[in-house]
Amino acid sequence: MVFLQFVLLCFSNYLQDEDLDSDDDRSSFSSYGSDIVAKRGYGTNNGNVSLMFSHQRTESLLSVYSEAGDxxxxxxxxxxxxxxxxxxxxxxxxxxxxxxxxxxxxxxxxxxxxxxxxxxxxxxxxxxxxxxxxxxxxxxxxxxxxxxxxxxxxxxxxxxxxxxxxxxxxxxxxxxxxxxxxxxxxxxxxxxxxxxxxxLQPKYVLYRMLMSIGYLTSFPGNAKDISGEIHVWLKEARNLRRLKPKGVDSFVKCYMLPDTSKKSRQKTGVVKKNQEPVYNHAMVYDGFRAGEAREACCELTVWDHNTLSNQFLGGVRLSLGTGQSYGKTVDWMDSVNEEITLWEKMLASPGAWVEGEIPLRSSMTPRK
Incomplete structure (x- = not known):
């Protein structure tokens, strides 16, 4: 039995993530977030949202060591x-x-x-x-x-x-x-x-945000005067990291870049002691002339509310991810994968809600 345990232990060590290195190898070579307020928006319980879519411990030693290196x-x-x-x-x-x-x-x-x-x-x-x-x-x-x-x-x-x-x-x-x-x-x-x-984040980050976005346009007769609105409906976040014994007191801040002015900021209310917060909060950003929604980026950041200093929990940036806005290179137009896909669907479906469950970034490059 002792020999079998020794063999299994050696095999488990072989499976490690290279953390059983010699002492020689141990030597080295040697929150951001942001705050965008439209002329009108929806409260938490607004009823006028016209676009709402509808073994056990006796198992072998190998099972104990199955998480490589951990x-x-x-x-x-x-x-x-x-x-x-x-x-x-x-x-x-x-x-x-x-x-x-x-x-x-x-x-x-x-x-x-x-x-x-x-x-x-x-x-x-x-x-x-x-x-x-x-x-x-x-x-x-x-x-x-x-x-x-x-x-x-x-x-x-x-x-x-x-x-x-x-x-x-x-x-x-x-x-x-x-x-x-x-x-x-x-x-x-x-x-x-x-x-x-x-x-610091766990190995498998499952933090996500469930939302819907919509793009509405009006047609006054003159194509040059077409004006559009971007609606952002924040539904809930999932599996937020616990920072306090009783849970997370979270809220979401939003900017519609490139507008970074204080008057453009919108926020949800604080949902207390919940790692699966339901915000059910919608925001509206208007004044988008033809083609301007392609130059914008909706930046959403999730925060744990504290009296002295709020702590960044994660964020998303929804845009086309081109790296440019109105012909200028910008660091915040860096959307990837699901972020780009959701924005493209919104632009391709004016007048309709498009829904997405977007993974939260664990860090965001500070924007200049």
């Missing part, structure tokens, strides 16, 4: 501060400053020995891996500007996703996953080089 079950929490920079020499430099409020990998001993690991997906090989040093017995580790470096041409980087994850180092090799941040380098703003805080 030997503990902890609730992901906290944040990590780092910066990205691409140099003229063709080098991506990730500067890691610190983490804050990490989970205890060993709750009984109140102990976490954290380090940070990066990959440039889709490459998951050792050649793609970089690591920081390990900080002992702290949930607020300070790395003090440690750098992780990749030599790669910009064209190659634009097809990659930076996966930065935080782990607890265990002397037996049973490292515990503490959270991650994924950065799509295709849409990254390379002018943004300052240190930035990012909320």
């Amino acid at each position: 030997f503990g079950t902890v609730t992901v929490c906290g944040a990590v501060e780092f910066a990205l920079k691409y140099t003229a020499a063709g080098e991506l430099i990730i500067t890691v400053e610190q983490c804050q409020d990490l989970a205890y990998a060993n709750p009984r001993k109140q102990r976490t020995d954290p380090y940070i690991k990066t990959y440039l997906h889709p490459d998951k090989s050792r050649n793609s891996k970089r690591k920081t040093s390990i900080k002992k017995r702290t949930i607020n580790p300070v790395y003090g500007g440690e750098t992780l470096k990749y030599n790669m041409k910009m064209d190659g980087l634009k097809g990659r996703t930076l996966k930065l994850s935080v782990w607890h180092n265990d002397f037996r090799g049973r490292n515990v996953f503490l959270g991650q941040v994924n950065i799509d380098l295709k849409t990254w703003d390379w002018w943004h080089e300052s240190l930035t805080w990012y909320n």
